[in-house]
Amino acid sequence: MNRALPRLLLLATALAGSFVVLLAASPSKTQAQSCGEPSSLRFDIVGKIVRSQLGFTQGLEFRDGQLYESTGRIGGTTQLNTISLTGQVKTLADQGTSVFGEGLTILNDEIIQLTWQDHEIFVYDLAGKLKRRMRNPREGWGLTNDGTRLIFSDGGESIYFADPRSFGIARIVRIKSNQPGPVLGLNELEWVKGKIYGNIFTTRLIVRINPSSGCIEAVGDLGPLWNAMTPDERANAEGPDNVLNGIAHDDATGLFYLTGKRWKTIFSTRLTERR
Numbered sequence: 001m002n003r004a005l006p007r008l009l010l011l012a013t014a015l016a017g018s019f020v021v022l023l024a025a026s027p028s029k030t031q032a033q034s035c036g037e038p039s040s041l042r043f044d045i046v047g048k049i050v051r052s053q054l055g056f057t058q059g060l061e062f063r064d065g066q067l068y069e070s071t072g073r074i075g076g077t078t079q080l081n082t083i084s085l086t087g088q089v090k091t092l093a094d095q096g097t098s099v100f101g102e103g104l105t106i107l108n109d110e111i112i113q114l115t116w117q118d119h120e121i122f123v124y125d126l127a128g129k130l131k132r133r134m135r136n137p138r139e140g141w142g143l144t145n146d147g148t149r150l151i152f153s154d155g156g157e158s159i160y161f162a163d164p165r166s167f168g169i170a171r172i173v174r175i176k177s178n179q180p181g182p183v184l185g186l187n188e189l190e191w192v193k194g195k196i197y198g199n200i201f202t203t204r205l206i207v208r209i210n211p212s213s214g215c216i217e218a219v220g221d222l223g224p225l226w227n228a229m230t231p232d233e234r235a236n237a238e239g240p241d242n243v244l245n246g247i248a249h250d251d252a253t254g255l256f257y258l259t260g261k262r263w264k265t266i267f268s269t270r271l272t273e274r275r
Contacts, residue, residue: 034176034213034215035176035177035178035213035215035216035217036178036215036217037178038177038178038207038208038216038217038218038219039217039218039219039273039274039275040218040219040220040273040274041206041208041218041219041220041271041272041273041274042220042271042272042273042274043206043220043222043224043225043256043258043267043269043270043271044269044270044271044272045224045225045228045267045268045269046255046268046269046270047267047268048228048265048266048267048268049083049085049086049087049257049265049266049267049268050087050264050265051083051087051089051263051264051265051266052087052088052089053089054075054076054236054262054263054264055069055071055076055079055081055089055262056071056072056073056074056075056076056241056261056262057069057070057071057245057246057259057260057261057262057263058070058071058072058101058102058103058104058188058245058261059101059102059103059104059105059113059114059142059143059188059246060104060188060190060246060247060248060257060259060266061104061105061106061111061190061248062248062249062250062257063106063126064126065085066082066083066084066085067082067083067084067085067248067257067266068080068081068082068083068104068106068111069081069082069083069089069104069246070101070102070103070104070113070114071101072100072101072102072116072261073096073097073099073100073101074241074261074262075262077094077095077096077097078094078095078096078097078099078100078101078115079091079092079093079094079095079101080092080093080094080101080104080111080113080122080124080128083266087266092124092127092128093122093124093128093129093130095122098118099115099116099118099120100115100116100117100118101113101114101115101116102114102115102116102140102141102142102143103140103141103142103143103144103152103153103188103189104143105143105144105145105150105189106126106145107145107147107150107164108164109125109126110123110124110125110126110131110164111123111124111125111126111128112143112145112150112164113143114136114140114141114143114152115136115140116139116140116141117139117140119135119136119137119140120133120135120136121133121134121135121136121140121167134166134167135167136152136167137169138152138154138160139154139155140152140154141153141154141155141186141187141188141201142186142187142188142189142198142199143189144189144190144191144196145164145191146161146191146194146211147191148164149161149162149163149164149170149171150162150163150164150167151189151191151196151211152189153186153187153189153198155184155185155186155187155201156182156184157174157175157182157183157184158172158173158174158175158214159172159173159175159186159189159196159209159211159214160172160173161173173211173212173213173214174214175209175214175216176213176214176215176216177215177216178216183200183216185200185201185202185203186198186199186200186201186207186209187199187200187201187245188245188246188247189247190247190248190249190256192249192251192256194211195208195209195210195211195217196208196209196211197209197247197249197256198247199244199245199246199247201243201245202243203244204221204222204223204225204226204244205219205220205221205222205244206219206220206222206247206258207219207220208220218273220271222244222258225237225244225258225267228267229265232264233263233264233265236262236263236264237260237263237265241261241262242260242261242262242263243260243261244258244259244260245259245260245261246258246259246260246261246263246266254270254271255268255269255270256268256269256270256271257269
């Protein structure tokens with residue numbers, strides 16, 4: 001997603017380890033949600049990757065010792081890229097400016113790339129050769145998978161489980177917190193050890209969601225990433241478009257790779273949790 005939410009209803013922040021949802025417009029009658037208070041996530045920086053060229057990062061995935069990236073067309077085109085751990089960016093496929101690239105995941109040796117409002121889904125082999133297309137009936141924001149099904153968001157209050165061959169939606173789970181009201185703006189997604197991690201659009205937060213209940217179980221404030229940037233790197237991480245957006249996980253090392261739209265830097269981090 002590349003622009004502010006229409007009639008933005010969500011302002012999320014982390015205060016003393018608590019997740020607070022402030023609604024600019026909330027219903028007159030609200031009910032407490034059946035979720036506990038979330039724990040606090042901390043992502044400790046252990047290294048950084050400086051990119052050889054910028055990209056408007058919309059999706060990020062780790063596979064076979066490198067990162068795969070989907071980009072949107074702000075300042076460029078909709079691309080499928082690989083990024084080495086030394087920062088070299090290689091473009092495998094380029095869809096130009098006719099569509100707006102969004103989330104990305106890899107399942108069954110296929111790379112699946114969403115588009116925002118174009119309803120197109122591109123399916124590539126691992127070398128970036130287009131194999132087929134699918135149709136998404138909703139907007140495309142974040143995308144991940146649980147090893148069997150695709151899981152995507154559309155910026156609204158739910159996550160969707162879809163068939164990887166047809167993209168038929170099999171299940172819908174509403175996102176909930178320990179506060180009343182909808183949770184909106186869930187963007188880039190990553191499946192890690194049975195949980196869904198996601199950026200909240202326009203904030204510096206990552207949330208962890210239980211895919212069965214939809215409850216937000218934990219929240220991480222990624223503000224410290226800005227403190228670790230050089231002035232030049234920070235200049236590329238400011239502004240309304242260059243927001244936090246990019247989560248990839250290496251199952252072998254346990255490292256999370258975190259970045260944003262048109263950032264020069266991808267941070268390698270290690271997760272700790274405070275209850």
